[in-house]
Amino acid sequence: MAGSPSHSVDLSQAMIMAPSTPSDWLIISPIIITILAGSLMVMLRARPASHAYIATISMALVVACELLLLQNVLQNGPQSMTMGRWMPPFGISFTVDAMGALLAAISGIVALAVCIYSSLDINQTGRRLGFYPFLMLLMTGVSGSFLTGDIFNLYVWFEVMLISSFGLIILGGEKAQIDGALKYAILNLMATTLFLVATGLLYGVVGTLNMADIALKVRLLPPEAPMATIGALYFVAFAMKAAAFPVNFWLPASYHTPRIVVSAVFAGLLTKVGVYALIRTLVMILPESRDQLSDIMVVVAGATMLVGTLGALAQNDVRRILGYLVIAGIGSMLAGVAIGTGPAIMGSILYAVHSILVMTALYLALGVLIRMSGGKYKLSELGGGYKASSLLSLLFLILVFAVSGLPPFSGFWPKFVLVEAALGEGHTWLTVIILVSGLLTSIAMGRVWAHSFWRGGPIGTEDGRDAAPLTGLVGTVRARAFIPISALTVFVVLMGVMPTPFFGMAQQGSYSLLSPQAYTKAVFGEVIRQKQEHHKKRTEESEGKTMSDKKEEGNHQ
Amino acid sequence: MKTLIFRTIAPFLAALMVLFSVFVTLRGHNEPGGGFIGGLIAASAFAIHGIAAGVHSVRRTLYFRPLSLAAFGLMLAGLSGLLSILFRVPFLTGLWAFPEIFGVELALSTPMFFDIGVYFVVLGALASIALTLEE
Numbered sequence: 001m002a003g004s005p006s007h008s009v010d011l012s013q014a015m016i017m018a019p020s021t022p023s024d025w026l027i028i029s030p031i032i033i034t035i036l037a038g039s040l041m042v043m044l045r046a047r048p049a050s051h052a053y054i055a056t057i058s059m060a061l062v063v064a065c066e067l068l069l070l071q072n073v074l075q076n077g078p079q080s081m082t083m084g085r086w087m088p089p090f091g092i093s094f095t096v097d098a099m100g101a102l103l104a105a106i107s108g109i110v111a112l113a114v115c116i117y118s119s120l121d122i123n124q125t126g127r128r129l130g131f132y133p134f135l136m137l138l139m140t141g142v143s144g145s146f147l148t149g150d151i152f153n154l155y156v157w158f159e160v161m162l163i164s165s166f167g168l169i170i171l172g173g174e175k176a177q178i179d180g181a182l183k184y185a186i187l188n189l190m191a192t193t194l195f196l197v198a199t200g201l202l203y204g205v206v207g208t209l210n211m212a213d214i215a216l217k218v219r220l221l222p223p224e225a226p227m228a229t230i231g232a233l234y235f236v237a238f239a240m241k242a243a244a245f246p247v248n249f250w251l252p253a254s255y256h257t258p259r260i261v262v263s264a265v266f267a268g269l270l271t272k273v274g275v276y277a278l279i280r281t282l283v284m285i286l287p288e289s290r291d292q293l294s295d296i297m298v299v300v301a302g303a304t305m306l307v308g309t310l311g312a313l314a315q316n317d318v319r320r321i322l323g324y325l326v327i328a329g330i331g332s333m334l335a336g337v338a339i340g341t342g343p344a345i346m347g348s349i350l351y352a353v354h355s356i357l358v359m360t361a362l363y364l365a366l367g368v369l370i371r372m373s374g375g376k377y378k379l380s381e382l383g384g385g386y387k388a389s390s391l392l393s394l395l396f397l398i399l400v401f402a403v404s405g406l407p408p409f410s411g412f413w414p415k416f417v418l419v420e421a422a423l424g425e426g427h428t429w430l431t432v433i434i435l436v437s438g439l440l441t442s443i444a445m446g447r448v449w450a451h452s453f454w455r456g457g458p459i460g461t462e463d464g465r466d467a468a469p470l471t472g473l474v475g476t477v478r479a480r481a482f483i484p485i486s487a488l489t490v491f492v493v494l495m496g497v498m499p500t501p502f503f504g505m506a507q508q509g510s511y512s513l514l515s516p517q518a519y520t521k522a523v524f525g526e527v528i529r530q531k532q533e534h535h536k537k538r539t540e541e542s543e544g545k546t547m548s549d550k551k552e553e554g555n556h557q
Numbered sequence: 558m559k560t561l562i563f564r565t566i567a568p569f570l571a572a573l574m575v576l577f578s579v580f581v582t583l584r585g586h587n588e589p590g591g592g593f594i595g596g597l598i599a600a601s602a603f604a605i606h607g608i609a610a611g612v613h614s615v616r617r618t619l620y621f622r623p624l625s626l627a628a629f630g631l632m633l634a635g636l637s638g639l640l641s642i643l644f645r646v647p648f649l650t651g652l653w654a655f656p657e658i659f660g661v662e663l664a665l666s667t668p669m670f671f672d673i674g675v676y677f678v679v680l681g682a683l684a685s686i687a688l689t690l691e692e
Contacts, residue, residue: 020645035632039629039631040628042624043625045622082647083649084648085647085650
C-alpha cells in the first residue's frame with residue numbers, strides 16, 4: 001500500500017522535502033478561492049440573490065492575495081510551488097514572476113470592479129443561468145494562466161477560460177449572441193488546437209513541459225531542432241487568441257453581443273492573456289524563435305494597430321468601436337514583442353496593464369450611458385450625455401484620453417516607452433504607425449465623446465432641442481455603477497501621474513523574462529539543494545564501505 | 558421506452574450499475590478504474606433509468622440537481638487538495654491516514670477524496686446533459 005508506514009521509502013528522491021510556507025500558498029490561492037466560490041454558487045443556484053455577495057467577497061479575497069503575492073515577488077524575486085510535492089519538472093509547477101503577478105493583480109482588480117457593477121446589470125435570470133459561477137471560473141482560468149509555470153497547464157487554463165467564456169457569451173440566449181458565440185468559439189478552438197499541437201511538438205523535442213526546464217533545455221538544443229516551426233505555431237495560436245491581424249475578425253463580430261459587463265471582462269482580460277502567453281513562450285522560453293519571427297511580428301503589429309484604429313473610425317456602434325480599440329491595443333503590445341529588447345518588453349507589459357484597466361472601464365462607462373439612454377448604443381442615436389451626468393462624461397473623457405495615449409493618463413507612458421524602444425532599434429515605420437494609431441484613436445474616441453456626451457441630442461435634433469432627455473440613475477443604482485468605474489479611472493490616473501512603481505514592476509518583469517535565471521532558480525533551487533545533500537550523504541556512506549562494495553554498486557548501475 | 562422487459566429490468570440494472578460504479582471508483586487507486594470512469598458508469602445508470610421510467614423519476618431519485626452534484630464534486634476535490642495546507646506541504650499533496658475500524662486497517666487518503674470529487678463532477682455533468690437530451 002502506497003505510503004503505508006511499514007514501507008518507509010526515501011521520499012527525498014522524488015519529492016520536495018522543505019515545508020511549504022504561507023507565502024507559497026499565495027501563488028495558488030486565486031485558483032482555490034475562485035474554484036471553491038464558483039462551485040459553492042452552482043450549489044446555491046436556487047438562491048441567486050446570494051451570488052453577488054459571494055462573488056464580490058471572494059474576488060476581494062483574491063485581490064488581497066494577489067497584491068500580497070505581487071509584493072512578495074517584487075521583494076524576493078520569482079516564487080514557485082510544485083503541486084503534490086513532486087519534484088519539478090515532474091510535478092506541475094506554479095511559478096510566478098513580476099509580469100505574471102502584476103497582470104494577475106490587475107486582472108483581479110478589474111474582475112472585482114465587474115463583480116460590483118454586475119450586481120446592477122445582471123438580473124435574476126442571468127444569475128440563475130450562472131453568470132457569477134462562470135465569472136469565477138473565468139477568473140480561475142485567467143489567474144491560472146498568469147501564474148502557472150507549466151506549458152501544458154497553461155493550455156488547461158486556456159480551456160477553463162474558454163469554456164466559462166462560452167457560458168458568459170451566450171448568457172441570455174439571443175440570436176445575435178449565439179451568432180457571435182459561434183464565431184468566437186470556432187476561432188478560439190482552432191487557436192487552442194494549434195497551441196496543443198505546438199506543445200506536443202515542443203514536448204517531443206525537449207521532453208519536458210515545465211517552462212523553466214524548457215527555457216534551460218532549449219538553449220542546449222542542436223541547431224537542426226524544429227524550433228522555427230514550433231515558434232511559428234505558438235505565434236499563430238496566441239495571435240488568434242489576442243485577435244491580431246489577420247485573425248482579428250472574430251473579436252468585433254462577437255464582443256458586442258453579450259451583456260456589457262461580459263464584454264467588459266472579455267475586452268479587459270481575454271486578449272491580454274493571449275498576449276501574456278505570447279510573451280511568456282516567445283520571449284522567455286523560445287527566444288531564438290522570436291528572433292526569427294521578429295520581422296513578421298513587426299508587420300503583424302503594424303497592421304493590427306492600423307486595422308484596429310481604422311475599424312474604430314468606421315463604426316457607428318459604440319460597442320464595436322471599443323472592440324476595434326482592443327485590437328489596436330493588441331497591436332501596440334505586439335510591437336513591443338516584435339522589437340524584443342528589454343525596454344520594449346517593458347512597454348508591452350505596461351501597455352497590457354493599461355489596456356486591461358482602460359478597456360474594462362470604458363465598457364462599463366458605456367454600459368451606464370446605454371442604460372441612461374434606454375438601450376441605445378449607436379453613435380447616431382446617442383447624445384446629451386453631459387447634461388444627464390457630468391460625472392460620467394468626465395470619467396469617460398479621462399478614459400478617452402487614456403486610451404488614445406495622451407498625457408497625463410495611463411496610456412501615455414507605455415506608448416512613450418514603445419516609441420523610444422522602436423526608435424532605438426531603428427524601426428522607423430513601426431514608430432510612425434504607433435504614433436498614427438494614437439492619433440486615429442484620439443479622433444475615433446473624440447468622436448464618440450463629442451457625439452454621445454457633448455452634443456445635446458442625437459442626429460436630426462437641433463442640439464437636442466427636441467430630443468428626449470436621458471434618464472438619470474436612482475441613488476442605489478448610481479453607487480454600484482460609479483464606484484467600480486471611478487475606482488478603475490483612479491488607477492488610470494495614478495498610472496499616468498505616478499508611473500514610477502508601475503515602471504519598476506514592468507522593468508522587473510521584462511528583466512526576468514529576458515534572463516530567466518531567477519525564474520529557473522525559483523523552480524529548481526530546492527531540487528538542486530536536495531540533490532547535493534543526497535549526493536553528500538551517499539559519498540559519506542560509501543567512504544565507510546570497502547572497495548568491493550563499491551564495485552558491486554557500480555555493477556548494479 | 559415502453560417495452561415490458563426493459564422497464565422491469567431497468568431499475569435493477571441501474572442499481573447494479575451505481576453499485577459497480579462505486580466499486581470501480583474505490584478500486585481505482587492502484588488498479589484500473591477511478592473517479593472518471595466510475596462517474597461515467599453512474600451517469601449511464603441514471604440515463605438508462607431515465608429512458609425506462611422518464612426524466613422526472615430520475616430527477617426525483619437523484620434528489621439534488623445534477624449540476625449541484627457536479628459542483629459538490631468540484632468543491633470536494635478542491636478541499637481535498639486544500640487539506641495539505643495544515644501539514645505544510647504543497648497543494649494537492651497526497652496525505653494518508655490508516656485508522657483501524659473493527660480490527661480492519663482502512664486506508665484513507667486525500668487522493669481518494671479527490672477521486673470521489675471527480676466521480677461527482679463527471680456524474681453530475683453527464684447526468685445533466687443526458688437528462689436534458691432525454692427531456
